[in-house]
Amino acid sequence: MTRYDADTRVDGGSTSCDGPRTLLLEPRKVPLGGIRAMDVSRSLPQRDLPLVGAWCFLDRFGPQVAMMRVDPHPHIGLQTVTWPLVGEVHHRDAVGSDVVITRGQLNIMPAGAGISHSEYSVGDEPGPIDALQLWIALPEGARHQDPHFEQHRALPSARLTATEGAAPSVTVVVGSFAGVTSPAAVYTPIMGAEISLAPGSRVRLPFVPDWEYAIVHVDGDVTVHDGADGFPLQQLDLLYLGVHRDGIEVSSQGGAMIFLLGGEPFGEEIIMWWNFVGRSHEEIVEAREQWEAHDPRFGSVPGHDRDDRTPAPPLPNVRLTTRKRRV
Numbered sequence: 662m663t664r665y666d667a668d669t670r671v672d673g674g675s676t677s678c679d680g681p682r683t684l685l686l687e688p689r690k691v692p693l694g695g696i697r698a699m700d701v702s703r704s705l706p707q708r709d710l711p712l713v714g715a716w717c718f719l720d721r722f723g724p725q726v727a728m729m730r731v732d733p734h735p736h737i738g739l740q741t742v743t744w745p746l747v748g749e750v751h752h753r754d755a756v757g758s759d760v761v762i763t764r765g766q767l768n769i770m771p772a773g774a775g776i777s778h779s780e781y782s783v784g785d786e787p788g789p790i791d792a793l794q795l796w797i798a799l800p801e802g803a804r805h806q807d808p809h810f811e812q813h814r815a816l817p818s819a820r821l822t823a824t825e826g827a828a829p830s831v832t833v834v835v836g837s838f839a840g841v842t843s844p845a846a847v848y849t850p851i852m853g854a855e856i857s858l859a860p861g862s863r864v865r866l867p868f869v870p871d872w873e874y875a876i877v878h879v880d881g882d883v884t885v886h887d888g889a890d891g892f893p894l895q896q897l898d899l900l901y902l903g904v905h906r907d908g909i910e911v912s913s914q915g916g917a918m919i920f921l922l923g924g925e926p927f928g929e930e931i932i933m934w935w936n937f938v939g940r941s942h943e944e945i946v947e948a949r950e951q952w953e954a955h956d957p958r959f960g961s962v963p964g965h966d967r968d969d970r971t972p973a974p975p976l977p978n979v980r981l982t983t984r985k986r987r988v
Contacts, residue, residue, distance in 0.1 A: 677926060677986065678873055682903030683887050684988055685894070686710060691720070699727045701794075704877060704899040706933065709987040713875045713901065714924020715849040717798045717933060721879075721897060723747060723791025729782035733962040734971040735952045736772035738804045738931075738938035740797040742853070743768040743780070744834055744920075746879070748790035754778035755960025758810040767813040767834055769845045771799065775948070776808035777959040777970070793879075793920060795853070797835075798931050798938050803848035817841045819854065824910065826862030831855070836924070839867055851924035856911075858883070858919070863912035866921060874902045874909075874923040881917025886910040894919075901988065930983040935974060942981040949973045 688702040705719040706712070717739065722729065724747060733755075743750060749763045754770065755777045762768050770778065782790050799806075819831040819839035833841045836852035850872070858864060858881070868874055876885060878894040885892045885900055887909060894900060902909060904926065911919065932939050939945045951958050952973050961967070 678903045678988070680903055680905050681887075682901050682988060683885075683890070683892060684710070684901040684903075685892065686899045686901060688721070688897045688899070699725070699729060702897045704897060706984065707899075708984075710901055711931075711933070711984045711986060712798065712927050713873055713922050714851050715798045715800070715927045716795060716851070716853070716922050716924065717931065717938060718794075718796035719877065719899070719922075720794045721792070722794065724789065725791070726787050726789055727782070728787045729780060729790055731780040732969055732971045733777045733779045733965050734936055735775060735777045735948070735959045736770075736936045737775045737948050738799050739772050740799060740847070741768070741770045741772065741778075742793075742795040742797060742835060744793040744795070744855070746791040746793065748788060748792070749783040750792065751781045751783055752778060753962050753964055754810055755962055756808055756810055757963065758812075759963065760812050762812065765816070765832070767816060767843075767845060768810070769813070769835070770810045771803070771806065771808060771846065771848075773799070773804065773806040773808045775951075775958040777962055779962050779965060796938070797847065797849070797851065798927060798929075800849055800927075800929060804938075811845060813844055816843055821864055821866070823859070823862045823864050825912070827859035829859060829862065829864050830857040838921070838923075849924060849927065852921070853923075854921045855879075856919050856921055858911065858913040858917045860916040861914060863910060865908050865910045867908045868906050868923065870905055870907050872923050872925050873904045874906070874921065876900045876902065876911070877920040877922065879918040879920055882913055882915050883917040883919055884912050886912065932981050932983055934976075934981055945981055946976065949976065
């Protein structure tokens with residue numbers, strides 16, 4: 662197994678994964694603009710691993726005691742996926758959604774051609790908050806659609822048999838896993854599932870061999886078994902497993918939670934900058950200029966004043982280019 666932090670370069674490698682991997686990637690701390698007194702841990706994108714399937718972004722904001730205040734900000738070309746672990750999140754957006762989400766519920770928002778939204782914690786005082794925030798890159802056939810929003814308060818469970826100890830608890834959050842499909846709309850072959858391992862258990866996770874997968878450590882002690890080798894995960898690690906596997910075993914001595922990401926390798930090159938997923942430098946520049954000019958493309962979020970919004974950062978003094986996979 663190879664361990665890299667988020668800023669490590671990998672020499673060599675190809676632009677597409679061609680086999681199994683055991684690549685352990687550490688998150689980096691990011692002070693998130695627009696959230697007062699909050700840092701996040703960012704596991705995707707990595708410099709050498711921009712996507713896992715169509716998953717292109719993963720932040721964890723927490724566990725911490727804080728007030729979350731994400732003022733209105735724009736998105737294009739992606740779906741946002743919000744999965745709370747502790748606390749409540751108040752979501753409002755430019756298509757009129759105004760909802761509170763809590764543990765076990767899913768917010769998923771296809772931004773399509775453009776949308777703006779805000780996310781606040783509930784209450785006027787700092788409180789416990791912890792959640793995963795993920796993005797899914799939309800393919801060409803879906804990225805120009807009108808934006809919309811879904812909230813799912815009940816999600817299906819999958820059944821897996823433990824090879825040792827008690828069976829795990831599995832919630833299929835997005836896509837399909839172990840014969841079970843989430844009701845959330847997706848536009849590429851993909852999956853995301855929360856898996857809680859019982860103390861003293863060992864479980865085989867079934868994979869689609871043509872898909873690529875990664876395991877994200879959420880809580881507890883977790884060991885991933887690849888043949889005779891065992892790889893213990895630390896807090897917030899992402900273990901990239903590559904392709905051409907029919908499954909892998911995981912175990913825990915004291916109980917643990919992981920989030921499994923997977924999907925068919927994304928066949929389109931993307932450019933990610935700030936909150937945008939596009940295909941060219943010019944497209945990103947245009948979206949930024951439109952946001953700064955209050956263009957109707959992104960709408961307005963009810964309950965917020967016109968100037969109550971997150972300004973776009975300055976563009977770098979270089980041409981934005983596609984980030985190539987190097988592992």
